[in-house]
Amino acid sequence: MIKITDLEKYYSTEEVRTIALNGLSFKVKEGEFVAVMGPSGCGKSTLLNILGLLDEPDGGSFLFNGIEVAGFNERKRSNLRKHNIGFVFQSFNLIDELTVFENVELPLIYTGVKSADRKERVNEVLERMQIMHRRKHFPQQLSGGQQQRVAIARAVINRPKLILADEPTGNLDSSNGNEVMELLTELNDAGTTIVMVTHSEHDAKYSHRIIRMLDGQKVTENVLADFKGI
Numbered sequence: 231m232i233k234i235t236d237l238e239k240y241y242s243t244e245e246v247r248t249i250a251l252n253g254l255s256f257k258v259k260e261g262e263f264v265a266v267m268g269p270s271g272c273g274k275s276t277l278l279n280i281l282g283l284l285d286e287p288d289g290g291s292f293l294f295n296g297i298e299v300a301g302f303n304e305r306k307r308s309n310l311r312k313h314n315i316g317f318v319f320q321s322f323n324l325i326d327e328l329t330v331f332e333n334v335e336l337p338l339i340y341t342g343v344k345s346a347d348r349k350e351r352v353n354e355v356l357e358r359m360q361i362m363h364r365r366k367h368f369p370q371q372l373s374g375g376q377q378q379r380v381a382i383a384r385a386v387i388n389r390p391k392l393i394l395a396d397e398p399t400g401n402l403d404s405s406n407g408n409e410v411m412e413l414l415t416e417l418n419d420a421g422t423t424i425v426m427v428t429h430s431e432h433d434a435k436y437s438h439r440i441i442r443m444l445d446g447q448k449v450t451e452n453v454l455a456d457f458k459g460i
C-alpha cells in the first residue's frame with residue numbers, strides 16, 4: 231500500500247536549513263499495523279504529514295497503492311486523502327462548536343454523501359465506538375477517552391483504507407489508552423492498514439512491526455507478529 235524510497239524533507243528559515251527526512255525508505259503492506267518510534271525531532275510528524283498527503287516531500291518517491299504521489303498538487307492530494315485516509319491525533323482535533331454527531335458527519339458532507347445515508351452511517355459508527363449516548367453532546371462535555379472515540383469514529387466514517395495515528399493515547403490515562411488501542415486493533419483486524427507514531431513501547435506492542443527512526447532515517451525494524459497479508 232505504501233512504498234517510500236529515499237524520502238527527503240527540508241525546512242528552511244533565513245538562518246538554518248533543517249533536514250527532517252534524510253533518505254527514509256520503507257514499505258507498509260495492505261492490512262499491516264506499523265508503529266513508528268524515535269526521539270523527539272527525528273521526523274515522525276513530518277513523515278505522517280507526507281504519508282497523509284498533507285505535505286509533499288522535497289525528494290524521493292512515495293507510491294500509494296502503486297501510484298506515484300510525490301509530485302501531486304494539493305487538489306489531487308486532497309482528493310486522494312478524502313477517500314482513502316483517516317487521521318487520529320493526540321489532541322483529538324474535534325470541532326468544539328459541533329456536536330459529536332456533527333463532528334463525525336463532517337467528512338461525509340465533504341465527500342457528498344446524501345443526508346439520509348449520512349445519518350445511518352454516523353449512527354452505525356457511533357454505536358460501534360460505543361458513544362451513541364453522547365451524540366448530542368459537545369466535545370468539551372466529554373472525557374478524553376470519549377473524545378478520542380469520537381475522533382476515531384470521524385476517522386473511519388469514510389471507510390478509509392489507511393489510518394494514520396499520531397500519539398493516539400498521548401493525552402489519555404492507561405485504561406482509556408488501552409481502550410483506544412483495542413479499537414485500533416479491531417479496525418486493523420477488519421482490514422484497515424494502520425501507521426501509528428508513538429513514544430509508548432506499550433502501545434507499539436499492538437502493532438505487527440516497529441520502525442525506529444533517528445535523524446530522519448530508519449535505523450532498525452522489529453517484527454513483533456507474523457503478518458501474513460490479507
Ligand SMILES: Nc1ncnc2c1ncn2[C@@H]1O[C@H](COP(=O)(O)OP(=O)(O)OP(=O)(O)O)[C@@H](O)[C@H]1O
Pocket residue numbers: 241242248249250268269270271272273274275276277
Ligand atoms: N514547520 C517547520 N519549520 C522548521 N522546522 C521544522 C518544521 N517542522 C518540523 N521542523 C523540524 O524538523 C525536524 C523533524 O520534526 P518532526 O516534528 O517531524 O519530529 P518528531 O519526530 O515528530 O518530533 P516529536 O516527537 O517531538 O513530535 C525537527 O528538527 C523540527 O524542528
